[in-house]
Amino acid sequence: MDKKEEASKKIRQVFNKMAMLNASIMASELSEYTPSEVHVIEFIGENNQANVTKLAQGLYMTKGAISKISKKLIAKGAIETVKKSDNKKEVYFLLTDKGQEVFDTHKSLHDSFEKRDEQVFEDVTDQEYARIIEIMEKYSGHLDKEIEKSGLEM
Amino acid sequence: MDKKEEASKKIRQVFNKMAMLNASIMASELSEYTPSEVHVIEFIGENNQANVTKLAQGLYMTKGAISKISKKLIAKGAIETVKKSDNKKEVYFLLTDKGQEVFDTHKSLHDSFEKRDEQVFEDVTDQEYARIIEIMEKYSGHLDKEIEKSGLEM
Numbered sequence: 001m002d003k004k005e006e007a008s009k010k011i012r013q014v015f016n017k018m019a020m021l022n023a024s025i026m027a028s029e030l031s032e033y034t035p036s037e038v039h040v041i042e043f044i045g046e047n048n049q050a051n052v053t054k055l056a057q058g059l060y061m062t063k064g065a066i067s068k069i070s071k072k073l074i075a076k077g078a079i080e081t082v083k084k085s086d087n088k089k090e091v092y093f094l095l096t097d098k099g100q101e102v103f104d105t106h107k108s109l110h111d112s113f114e115k116r117d118e119q120v121f122e123d124v125t126d127q128e129y130a131r132i133i134e135i136m137e138k139y140s141g142h143l144d145k146e147i148e149k150s151g152l153e154m
Numbered sequence: 155m156d157k158k159e160e161a162s163k164k165i166r167q168v169f170n171k172m173a174m175l176n177a178s179i180m181a182s183e184l185s186e187y188t189p190s191e192v193h194v195i196e197f198i199g200e201n202n203q204a205n206v207t208k209l210a211q212g213l214y215m216t217k218g219a220i221s222k223i224s225k226k227l228i229a230k231g232a233i234e235t236v237k238k239s240d241n242k243k244e245v246y247f248l249l250t251d252k253g254q255e256v257f258d259t260h261k262s263l264h265d266s267f268e269k270r271d272e273q274v275f276e277d278v279t280d281q282e283y284a285r286i287i288e289i290m291e292k293y294s295g296h297l298d299k300e301i302e303k304s305g306l307e308m
Contacts, residue, residue: 003287004278004280007283007286007287007290010290011286011290013290014297015169016214017294017297017301018293018297021297024304060171060175114162117293117296117297121289124158128285129157131282132161133160133161135278136164137164138274139271139274140167140168142273142274146175150178150179
């Protein structure tokens, strides 16, 4: 196995491990909501004038999937729809007080995960972070082109 | 935003983008199987004497979740159970021909994703890969301790 392969395998393993640990903790603290529902709540809480189109683009999901999830969240009382007085056609989502509580719990769990893992990265230098950012920007641009080529509605 | 925060945000964004693109392609090529089912097939295809316990440990899922998925895969004809002649208690899983086809399709899609993204990493040096491996090993050890502390059955 060359260094590249080894690094890519290790990243995948660590990512899976971290995702599973964090997901278990999230699931026990936010047991009434699926991960997708929490992601939709997170997006609405962080973005002004969130609608189905913006959610689909931001979360890389189809509009159909977003519609389903948002209907469930309305039924659970976590989000509500609003229309502007000068444009009755477009529907936007807002968090209710209950949704805001979910948002806050999710955010504070995320912060606690970051704090928990801080020590792992204490000796990573700013120069190393800058290099990571450079590679990630290249990767992101490459993926945008591939998504366009694939013709997927994401 | 400091370099660390920026890097961690960028990694998250790129990972989500990549996961969603790859998941869409997987879903269209392997439309009869959920991602979890494909992961179970992958694990059984790569590991000798896979049983519920080994699958749960390897995929960081509960034994209950693995049992559910394996029942579905048996119903779909992708895996079958075997017992050793000298130990009738323990049940192992094997891929059927149909399961092997799913395994091969999944593997070849993974290879194609790697090839597709190769150019992004062409200028990453062996020294940089070695540093990534070092950080990932530290992270992995840290997460193992956290999983133990959490008392989660994973």
